[in-house]
Amino acid sequence: MPSRFSIVQGDITTQAVDAIVNAANNSLLGGGGVDGAIHHAAGPNLLEECRTLGGCETGGAKITKGYNLPAKFVIHTVGPIWQGGNHNEEKLLANCYRNSFALARKHHIGTIAFPSISTGVYRFPIERASRNALQEIFQELETNTNLERVVIVCFDRATYEAYLATEKELAKTN
Ligand code: AR6
Numbered sequence: 001m002p003s004r005f006s007i008v009q010g011d012i013t014t015q016a017v018d019a020i021v022n023a024a025n026n027s028l029l030g031g032g033g034v035d036g037a038i039h040h041a042a043g044p045n046l047l048e049e050c051r052t053l054g055g056c057e058t059g060g061a062k063i064t065k066g067y068n069l070p071a072k073f074v075i076h077t078v079g080p081i082w083q084g085g086n087h088n089e090e091k092l093l094a095n096c097y098r099n100s101f102a103l104a105r106k107h108h109i110g111t112i113a114f115p116s117i118s119t120g121v122y123r124f125p126i127e128r129a130s131r132n133a134l135q136e137i138f139q140e141l142e143t144n145t146n147l148e149r150v151v152i153v154c155f156d157r158a159t160y161e162a163y164l165a166t167e168k169e170l171a172k173t174n
Pocket of ligand 1: 010011012013023024025030031032033034035036037038079115116117118119120121122123153154155156159
């Protein structure tokens with residue numbers, strides 16, 4: 001298991017990393033859940049910058065400054081809404097991680113924190129979402145040697161335990 005990876009339970013807005021990832025919606029103009037928490041902690045300048053971005057497609061990612069957050073950058077990505085599994089949800093979720101990492105490489109980001117994208121309001125089943133997330137993260141850690149640390153920040157206990165279980169399961173098969 002790569003030692004540059006960790007799973008924690010907590011609030012992503014307090015993470016002292018180069019970039020935190022936001023699970024946003026297509027408008028990028030704020031919402032509830034982790035999106036609301038990030039905008040609240042970053043302050044109104046974040047929304048102002050987001051207004052200039054013209055939204056974001058599902059699976060895509062856009063970057064802004066972090067304003068009042070400890071993180072220098074926010075990478076806004078839009079996860080898929082779970083619609084039963086036959087609407088390209090797995091691929092779109094993988095794209096969230098891939099496109100977030102592409103921006104991280106471009107901006108020389110060494111430390112990055114992700115929330116559990118799509119598993120809140122967008123109802124992506126946690127077992128599948130966590131497997132998808134961890135596979136993408138491990139692949140990036142293998143190939144991107146400038147990436148110092150990736151943290152998954154789980155807000156609630158059940159999400160935290162699900163990610164830990166998936167990590168164990170993947171360790172067995174690798
Ligand atoms: N830190 C870390 N994780 C958090 C925090 C936090 N402060 N707050 C909530 N979570 P969700 P989605 C967890 O619904 O499913 C928004 O309205 C939460 O417990 O935030 O991708 C957007 O604008 C859950 O485990 O994101 C979109 O409309 C995880 O973050 C929509 O929700 C993701 O839940 C996106 O839905």
